[in-house]
Amino acid sequence: MSSDIPSIEPSKKAGSRHRPIKSFVLRQGRLTVAQQNALEHHWCDFGIDYTDQLLALDSLFENTNKLVLEVGFGNGESLLQQAINQPEVNFIGIEVHGPGVGHLIHQAKTLDIRNIKVIRHDAVDVLKQQIPDSSISKIQLFFPDPWHKKKHHKRRIISPEFIRLIQQKLLPDGYFHMATDWQHYAEHMLRQMYQAPGFNNTAGSGNYSPDTGDRCETKFERRGLKLGHGVWDLIYEKQ
């Protein structure tokens, strides 16, 4: 892999004892030729490098249309479809999995999609460092890793700190849309959001949202449905 393809090696600080718990385990997997090619040659069109500086969001795209940000887009299939369905919206996808990032860039290049940018890094860092407060119209988190085992629950991305970060980055009246195929995680989301200040549940307190139609089916959703799982959507508006 060429050195200008961004990777997300953890920064090793000498003597650092506190490594924050991550919501992912990085299994890069093998890149296909198309994914590798996309990362090497088309990163400049679609990629945003991770830095610790705030992004100038107004100059990222060819226009200043509203911004939707998706955390953990996987292979990007549903993000791509949304970008096609909503050309009047700009999408920023954040994902750590190299093959998924390569896949999305390959598809976006092939279809000449102009309203998608991607960041290959931990979304928690990206939100903290790169996304200005009150700047995003909608943040999406679809089928995050449920971390089934109790001893792994601390890895779940939905936590009071993460929700606070989401609240900070959304515009007033912005939306936070989550979906999961794991009932216990859905209940966890509902509980955490109930306790978090600054949000209204659009379906009414304690309720899941009906299918809104603007979320495209994702790869993990399809997998869950095949296994007989249900799907729970939760949509909150920033107060």
Ligand SMILES: C[S@@+](CC[C@H](N)C(=O)[O-])C[C@H]1O[C@@H](n2cnc3c(N)ncnc32)[C@H](O)[C@@H]1O
């Ligand atoms: C279960 S998969 C779901 C992928 C996709 N949303 C779907 O529904 O098909 C969860 C994804 O979130 C990504 N992920 C987990 N934690 C992340 C983080 N902190 N920052 C960026 N991506 C993350 C993982 O790499 C994985 O691709």
